[in-house]
Amino acid sequence: MDVIVIGGGISGLAAAHHLLKGGARVTVLESTGRLGGKLHTGRIADVDVDLGAESMLARRPEAVELAREVGLGDALQPPATTAAAVWTRGGLHPMPTGHVMGVPADPASLAGVVSPEGIARAAEDADLPRTGVGQDVAVGEYVAARLGREVVDRLVEPLLGGVYAGDAYRISMRAAVPGLYEAARRERSLLAAARAVRERTAAQHREGPVFMGIEGGVGRLPGAVADACRAAGAEILTDVSATELRRTKRGWTVTAGGRDRDADAVVLAVPAPAAARLLAGEVPAAAAELETVEYASMALVTLAFRRRNLTKAPEGSGFLVPPVDGHAVKASTFSTNKWSWVAAQDPDLFVLRTSLGRYGEEEVLRHDDDELVDLSLRDLKSAIGLTARPVARTVTRWENGLPQYPVGHPDRVARVRRDLAAYPGLAVCGAAYDGVGIPACIASGRAAARTVLRTAGTRSPGPGTGA
Template structure:
């Protein structure tokens, strides 16, 4: 398409970014009857969802599971033809590697915040257990408009709860620091409950009770996909193309400008597109660069969003060599214990389809990297394999040589949600709302989990659709929702 070509019709929507957010937005827009073009800077679709293999076994090299008690991710998977490949974990029994031993992950918590001190012996000291019991006697803690998870929980239950229970769970989701992460943005249900309860443990027990009696509370909490969650964006991309959408990879957008007619001009390499609307589904730094000319206030806010980097180390073992692994799906590691890895997943135990593909192979995965950590991620791939094997041996006794290893690095992979994140997001959306035909979506806004990212994509698609003057009930709508 040349720069001199006449502007496209108002029904043309350009989506910038072909991660799961951009693909979900494109899928939704096609249901609304729009003509859709997706532009992706890299050479592949999928973003942080990536399917791969090790020693011939199909595995995920990015996120491996989806929250199943929200409808967006499993709904999109079914629409994309993956319904018969949805699989719950074969086991969801995880451990904590803390105080020199693998200990059962306590039940009855909300993101590591316990509702009772029961079953925490060994994880917490006697003093830490007693500190939880004092929560009911403390006066209400005013949390205002927002507060750091660690700050609030430590004030109510003590730092041990934060350091040994909350940190490993939040670290797995955000690769962040519990003492910086926003309670309102990261654990919104706990934030709301804490505003109406004097006791934090009582608030946790109420949330647990609501979850247990909810219509979706009886099914699996998480769901995977046979072949890997990384197959989801591939299936959605195929569906988008089959329905007439265009997806162009290797097409970094270099300019996004409003036109005199009220539409948008998008330059990507030697292509210049004209569209009635644009959905920007790129990470915050890239989105900031695209918006700098037309929406500098939003660009400034997005430029301040910080990211954490991490790496996943996949190791394949002969089954006989891996017999020392304990039961369960893996373990989390509190950073206070000074270990290098922050988690390990026994992938062949967790996902039955991996074990079925090669019964003589056991795949284990570790992760490293939290916000602010740079030294560990500066090591070469072999260095990351070596520290992973060292920690696995210390935790489980697994000392055998793996038959294959693979390191996947996610530089600036996870946006951070510090205190005040919700207010920043509101300001960004407020600035963007002044520009008709423009919407944003992705992990930088209302949740980093796959369902939350898809929900943000649906909201962005619905917004530009409604501005085009069409009805608000899309074809095949799988359900929406707010961020996590």
């Protein structure tokens, strides 16, 4: 079986890797000059750093498994510290423990981040009448109704924003926090639901880190997967854009790089707008659904300082910033503290990074790179007293980088897959469907590979029917 994978991010590479294990001949087409999508390493002040996603959820096995399969097992590293903080109410406060994406099992754990009045309001949840979550509900809407807006604004928002760069009052609870959604359907109160999720998680994961990184950067993973795919016979082409997808008697034809390529099956591992364009001629219903997916843009500002210029080195792994506080920076990671491999490269260097921009607040990204650095330094001075000037800096912009998961997102994904099911040998995967994290994207790629391996060559609508 010949399969074309369109898109060389981690989802597409995971799909290619799985297809090769299934005996397919694989060609990967990547429109840019670099594989890996939002997994990207670079250098600052002669130190290797991640310029995109920097850690993988270890309690989902897919990413760690794939890293081991492609020879990065010995490079896997947990964070050296996970002592994060929340910058709110004029100071840094330790990140509360015992919560599920900001929803506490015990309201008392919110002290410092949430006011005494807010904590008292959250405790009322235990006595409130039960409220259903229905088919879906916005995380912020449901949590505010049960625990009060302050819990959402001070904790749920910055935590969800760190994952989706989104608005908690729009994000689907069923899509973003499925375990909590299911528990809320069973339990009488939201506090009880959070306790149930925490207890189940503790029972399933008694040992091991929550997150995992890779020495040299998580951005090494795509290259290692690509090398493994090439060693298994895959052809991987960069700077080749797919412009058209057509159904044929054999399977599919992809027009890319000025030529037609025939295949038995195709996996679309590209963002939703690109997938919609390619599907418009053959599967217009799915294309119409994918055209509605919205994206958030953000920027990462990576800064390097000489320790001798720091009055005091920042402590912990970094901090989150509630949007309600009105700062430009939404989060900061102290990379040198968080990752031993960063610190080991140059003990005299302190590397940190900030993130700016989220859904509905992209106007900050109209600033040029120098202005984003200045905004970051201004907020770092207020948050941690940092007054030193960086010896090096780099700004990485992720335009339309994170798909949004509003209420109804799971049903939209189900409709897309239902429409595609009429076309054997065709599947989609990536961050726009079942999760934006690295393990979720890898799982999505593998699922798409299984779909086309199972269905390619079976009976389907005739070419060009649009049925």
